[in-house]
Amino acid sequence: MKIIHKKADSFMQSLIDENRIRTRKIGPGDDQEEKTRTMINSMLSLQESEPNYYTDEIIKGMILTLLSAGTDTSAATIEWAMSLLLNHLAVLKKARAEVNNYVGNDRLVDEPDLAKLPYIQSIVNETQRLYPVAPLLAPHESSDDTTIGGYHVPRQTMLIVNVWAIHRDPKVWDNPTSFKPERFEGLMEGGHEAYNYKFVPFGLGRRACPSTGLANRVMGLALAALIQCFEWERISKEEVDMSQGTGITMPKAKPLEARCKSRHSMSTLLSQL
Incomplete structure (x- = not known):
């Protein structure tokens, strides 16, 4: 060491x-x-x-x-997102159309473009809802005796938030096990308050992850670049296995395998990199 x-x-x-x-x-x-x-x-x-x-x-x-x-958390989320897109080709097509319409093929997508790519961010959000890489947030401790949801919580009790369960709760989310990025449309136009306390991949309040903004930008930019530059398809007719692994973070149980090739419209630009 x-x-x-x-x-x-x-x-x-x-x-x-x-x-x-x-x-x-x-x-x-x-x-x-x-x-x-x-x-x-x-x-x-x-x-x-x-x-x-x-x-x-x-x-x-x-x-x-x-x-x-x-690094591990962002990479795992991108892997989950690509797996979901390969199982939902209509969503992939819609995301590619958004990138094509705003960015085009003459340059690579860049960070300032993300504000004009709300559907890409919706895909990132929906991926984090279904497959949060930190399904159990870091432990907290109650500073005083309190009552939450009818349960008495004594002072100095260790509290662990089950994000995975919150994000799939049918009392909170409509059709919670379905991949529907559209549920987050409008989030970038000021609708974030509607998702407080039920969409918490980074936690909330003073103890929330300090890199929320950075992580969302990194994941959004990487995902947009993968969609802009390459054609993607599954290696077989069967859907990508979405089984969940275990660990401090939540990786895929079976790593993603997919075929990709550079898009014809991007070949000239990619050859110059």
Whole structure:
């Protein structure tokens, strides 16, 4: 473990040093700096104004948190989403039409496009509803005696929220086991309040996951790019197995296998990457 820690620490320090040197070469206020700005750049900027709160050690801790908590969960959600789309080709077709209409084939989809791709975000939300990668949220503790739903909860009781059960509760959701991204349409236009307390893949309140915005952008952008660039199909006529695995997160029991090929309309652009 000490050897692994030393290697990880050295790698993360190299990322910090690399970004620090690049920022000095480009110079503050340069347009190129804005185009290549990373999270590490942002934290290094904060280091200048608050050196005691943004030491290299703290920045490395944040990098480690992002890598450990943000990669496996996002990748698993994208895998669930692609599996659902391969079992619901009409939804895949509708998503591709949205990307084609707004982004087209002359450039790759980019983060600023996501605000104009509400159906892509609806697919991400519906995937997280049906297959939340954190089906049981992190344990909480009641600070005082209270009553919830008729149950007395003593002070200092460990509380674990069953997100999976909430997201599939027929008393809360219409046809809860069906994959219907349309149920989230309007969410991006200010309808989020309607889903409070029943759509909680990241938790709620002060103890909610701090990377909700980042995760949704990463998953939405990755999914949009996969749909924009490739044609997808199942490896057989049978539907993709949607059995759920076990672990700290909830992966697919059987990893997704699918066929893909670059879309003819994207071949020229992809060949230039």
